[in-house]
Amino acid sequence: MSRRTSWVTHAMADQLLTTRIMPTDRAHALRRHANVRGMLRDSGLRPTRQRIALAEILFATGNRHVSAEQLHEEALTARVPVSLATVYNTLHQFTEAGLLREVAVDGSKTYFDTNTSDHHHFFVENENVVIDIPGDGLMIDNLPQPPAGMEIARVDVIVRIRPARGN
Numbered sequence: 001m002s003r004r005t006s007w008v009t010h011a012m013a014d015q016l017l018t019t020r021i022m023p024t025d026r027a028h029a030l031r032r033h034a035n036v037r038g039m040l041r042d043s044g045l046r047p048t049r050q051r052i053a054l055a056e057i058l059f060a061t062g063n064r065h066v067s068a069e070q071l072h073e074e075a076l077t078a079r080v081p082v083s084l085a086t087v088y089n090t091l092h093q094f095t096e097a098g099l100l101r102e103v104a105v106d107g108s109k110t111y112f113d114t115n116t117s118d119h120h121h122f123f124v125e126n127e128n129v130v131i132d133i134p135g136d137g138l139m140i141d142n143l144p145q146p147p148a149g150m151e152i153a154r155v156d157v158i159v160r161i162r163p164a165r166g167n
């Protein structure tokens with residue numbers, strides 16, 4: 001039922017996952033920090049019970065893209081009593097602390113990516129599925145000159161896809 005299931009079973013996702021090297025942010029994080037508590041502390045966040053519980057759910061499985069609503073559902077399933085507002089706040093705090101990357105598909109759809117490395121995304125329209133494009137899988141040429149005194153910090157590309165129409 002969950003979007004996560006369709007993400008995992010999506011043929012294209014499977015193909016992408018098997019043809020790329022999975023970034024291991026989480027593995028690095030856990031090597032760097034003994035546990036979630038240490039990870040939060042090192043990121044400048046007080047390891048409150050709620051933050052620990054949500055971080056454990058977020059980072060328990062490999063890299064993924066999760067919405068606040070999805071994480072809220074997972075928290076309730078895991079019997080972590082937390083409001084959707086708290087989930088939102090926590091996700092934004094984690095993002096500011098560099099533990100997550102925000103992927104804004106459009107004004108109403110925001111996903112939080114546990115993979116903070118440089119990479120782009122496919123977005124499957126009507127399915128609300130976000131799939132990684134590996135960082136070196138896209139070449140961007142002829143970027144516009146930023147205004148005087150500015151530099152390009154990062155380029156986020158979202159390639160919108162849909163099932164191919166009958167051939």
Ligand SMILES: [Zn+2]
Binds near residue numbers: 121
């Ligand atoms: Zn991603």
